[in-house]
Amino acid sequence: IRPFMRELGQRHIGYGVTADQYVLVKVALLYMIEYCLGDKFTPEVRAAWDEAYDMLASFAIAAYE
Numbered sequence: 001i002r003p004f005m006r007e008l009g010q011r012h013i014g015y016g017v018t019a020d021q022y023v024l025v026k027v028a029l030l031y032m033i034e035y036c037l038g039d040k041f042t043p044e045v046r047a048a049w050d051e052a053y054d055m056l057a058s059f060a061i062a063a064y065e
Helices: 002-015 021-040 043-064
Strands: none
Touching: 002 043, 021 043
């Protein structure tokens, strides 16, 4: 998945996305998941999504370096 996410990051660069905007996407994504899951959005679920997003985003952000 790392090569795919790096390619995605390269495409995002072409669209004018900046590396710091990945944080904004994370906030919005976690908010929407919480909204959709309601009471099922436990601290464990949040931690899992947080970790997964950070890992995937780091692969995409590597394209900026």
